[in-house]
Amino acid sequence: MSMVQNKQIISKIYTFLEQKLPIKIGVNKKNELARLIYEISQAKKVSLKEIAEAVDVDTIIKDGKSNLFHKIKKGLIAIRYPSFEHGDNLHLMPLKIRDENIECKPWDFNLKPESIFVEKSVKDMIWTCEFIKKFPSAKVVVINSFAEGARNFSRMTPVEIYNPRRENIFLIKNKSAFIKICPCTKGCVRCGYWILNVGFGCPIDCTYCYLQMYSNSPGIILPANIEEYFNYIVEFDKKVGKRTRIGTGEFTDSLALDKYTNYSSYLISFFRETKNLVLELKTKVADINNVLKQKPHRNVVLSWSMNPDHIAEKYEQGSSKIEARINAALLAVKKGYKIAFHFDPLVYYDGWENDYRNVVEEMFLHEEIIKHTVWVSLGSLRYTPGLKQAAEQRFSENNMFYRGEFFVDELGKFRYPKELRIDMYNKMTNWIRSFKTHAWIYLCMEPEDVWAGTLLNKEDGFK
Ligand code: SF4
Numbered sequence: 001m002s003m004v005q006n007k008q009i010i011s012k013i014y015t016f017l018e019q020k021l022p023i024k025i026g027v028n029k030k031n032e033l034a035r036l037i038y039e040i041s042q043a044k045k046v047s048l049k050e051i052a053e054a055v056d057v058d059t060i061i062k063d064g065k066s067n068l069f070h071k072i073k074k075g076l077i078a079i080r081y082p083s084f085e086h087g088d089n090l091h092l093m094p095l096k097i098r099d100e101n102i103e104c105k106p107w108d109f110n111l112k113p114e115s116i117f118v119e120k121s122v123k124d125m126i127w128t129c130e131f132i133k134k135f136p137s138a139k140v141v142v143i144n145s146f147a148e149g150a151r152n153f154s155r156m157t158p159v160e161i162y163n164p165r166r167e168n169i170f171l172i173k174n175k176s177a178f179i180k181i182c183p184c185t186k187g188c189v190r191c192g193y194w195i196l197n198v199g200f201g202c203p204i205d206c207t208y209c210y211l212q213m214y215s216n217s218p219g220i221i222l223p224a225n226i227e228e229y230f231n232y233i234v235e236f237d238k239k240v241g242k243r244t245r246i247g248t249g250e251f252t253d254s255l256a257l258d259k260y261t262n263y264s265s266y267l268i269s270f271f272r273e274t275k276n277l278v279l280e281l282k283t284k285v286a287d288i289n290n291v292l293k294q295k296p297h298r299n300v301v302l303s304w305s306m307n308p309d310h311i312a313e314k315y316e317q318g319s320s321k322i323e324a325r326i327n328a329a330l331l332a333v334k335k336g337y338k339i340a341f342h343f344d345p346l347v348y349y350d351g352w353e354n355d356y357r358n359v360v361e362e363m364f365l366h367e368e369i370i371k372h373t374v375w376v377s378l379g380s381l382r383y384t385p386g387l388k389q390a391a392e393q394r395f396s397e398n399n400m401f402y403r404g405e406f407f408v409d410e411l412g413k414f415r416y417p418k419e420l421r422i423d424m425y426n427k428m429t430n431w432i433r434s435f436k437t438h439a440w441i442y443l444c445m446e447p448e449d450v451w452a453g454t455l456l457n458k459e460d461g462f463k
Contacts, residue, residue: 001042003103003396010095013037016048020057023065032092033069036076043080043402054079081405083417089408096389102159104394107166107203107318109287111260113138114167115219117149121173122224128171131224134260138169146172146221153218159393161218162211166203168219178232179246185445186411189458191377194246196233196279198263199223202252204284207315207395208345211251213387220252226263230270237274245301245462249282256285268294278462280340284312284319286328296336301374303340304329306363308355311347314397326363333368344379344444346424348404348416357431364435373437375462378428379444380421382413421446422453429455 013034017025025033040051052058055075060068077084084090116138122128123142132140143149149170153161174197182193201220202211223229236246248254248267258264264281268291271279281291282303291302304325307315312322320328329339341363346356363369381400383391385408388401406414415421429441440462443451451458 001396003097006392006396007097009041010034010038010097012048013041016052020052020061021068022061023068025069029069029073031094033073033076035092035095036073036080038095039402040076040080042399051076051079081407083405091385091408091414093385093389095392097392102163102393103396104163104205104317106205109285109318111135111166111169111203111257113169113219115139115141116169116171117141117143117146117219118171119146119173119224120144122171125224127226128224130262131171131222131260146170146217150218156218158213158216159390162215162390163394165201165215165217165219170217170219170221171224172221173225174223174228178229179236182250185413187447188445189443189448189451191442191444192244192461194236194244195250196229196246196248196267197223197251198226198229198248198267199261200251203256204253204319205317205394206284206319207317207391207398207400208381208383208387210384210387212390212394213384220257222257222261226261226266229266230273233270233277234273237277240276242276243278243463244276245278245280247280247282249280253283253285254281255283255288255291258290259287262290264290265294268297268300271299272297274299282340282342284316284325286320286324288328288332291337292331292335298338301338301340302329302332303342303375305342305344306359307343307345307347308352308359310355311400315347315395315400317395322359322362326366326369329363330366330368333372337372338374339369339372340375340377340439341373342377342379342444343428344377345381346378346428347381347400348420348424349399350403352424353427356428360428360431360435364432364437370435370437373439375440375442376432376437377442377444378425379446380416380424382415382445384413388414418450418453421450425450425454425456 017030017033037051055072057072060071113135116132118128118140120142177197180195182195184190199222201217267279278299278301280301280303284305309322312319332339392398404416406416409415425443432441440460441456
């Protein structure tokens with residue numbers, strides 16, 4: 001399905017509503033019905049006619065105009081959200097697909113920036129010169145500050161800004177927030193993770209990525225003063241007093257740009273000196289050549305996000321294939337690194353069990369992976385209304401949002417019902433544990449009551 005076809009379907013739905021309904025309904029009501037019809041048509045691959053028949057629109061119309069909108073909406077909800085109960089928040093927001101030109105173009109693992117904006121304060125640094133040398137055809141623009149460089153792009157919408165981000169690289173001097181606690185989500189059990197901020201912006205295009213909503217940067221931001229991180233890491237290591245995980249994968253993929261930044265070689269050597277801190281380099285790519293050149297040590301863990309192949313292909317555009325990620329993990333182990341995995345987001349659809357069990361089996365059929373995996377996280381697909389609207393404008397294939405039921409939680413995020421999440425976590429836990437791995441399994445961004453329903457103990461942790 002292309003973006004143009006999606007737009008045609010939406011336009012047909014609005015025409016249908018206008019022609020079929022014997023009364024005029026307001027814009028918001030029309031938008032709600034259109035969203036329900038669109039999601040059903042996408043998820044179940046059924047025509048407008050079939051949906052109208054399933055809801056029995058003709059009989060509802062014959063019954064008279066009173067309560068017409070509510071009756072049709074109720075019928076559509078029964079199809080799209082069979083477990084809906086009074087009080088559940090569905091947040092049926094308008095469909096905003098409006099321009100095929102903002103569909104994203106996938107990344108091919110090669111950075112080809114048109115412009116490199118360089119803050120004056122870092123322009124003579126060795127790291128900066130090395131980085132710029134790799135892109136002889138890029139225009140280099142010296143700026144006083146990131147804000148000054150970003151001003152040229154300020155008239156663009158967040159989606160328009162996000163798509164061409166790989167064309168503009170900002171080399172800056174990071175001055176603050178080198179290390180911060182993972183913000184997690186209010187009301188969820190924290191796993192004690194910390195974030196080392198080595199840049200902002202990721203070249204990979206995951207449909208579910210919150211950065212496409214959160215980012216207002218017109219390019220990928222990379223700190224040139226990577227050497228200065230050492231002192232902050234050493235100071236923080238003294239403060240924590242116990243084994244603590246810290247990762248660089250919050251605002252970017254830890255290794256997707258490593259062949260250009262070479263950050264891994266700096267970080268791996270910095271963490272060689274730490275007593276408590278363990279660095280996690282979390283990625284969806286298989287190119288770990290720079291990491292393999294470094295001597296491994298116990299304070300560095302390489303990790304991969306995992307999903308069934310077809311999910312990765314559709315919804316993690318520009319990432320490495322799952323088989324390649326597993327092979328990279330094997331190379332890391334062979335070199336002497338500890339490894340970890342993240343099944344986050346777990347995506348629900350008919351037949352998810354088979355696919356996810358297969359991935360677990362593909363991974364753990366390797367003795368080395370059973371033995372050297374130190375943690376596995378589980379998290380289910382979650383997103384804000386804004387993210388869903390942004391993804392709908394950027395990707396023509398969005399079925400991950402339309403299969404399975406999502407209800408808005410207290411914090412405004414769409415999530416699968418708790419019972420379903422618990423079931424998914426328990427099945428995953430059983431499949432993983434059947435391989436007798438000692439890996440610590442934990443949930444990401446889940447509240448106490450979800451933990452309590454699972455086979456996992458929230459008091460366990462990384463030792
Ligand atoms: S559970 Fe996930 S989101 Fe929460 S602190 Fe840990 S890594 Fe961060």
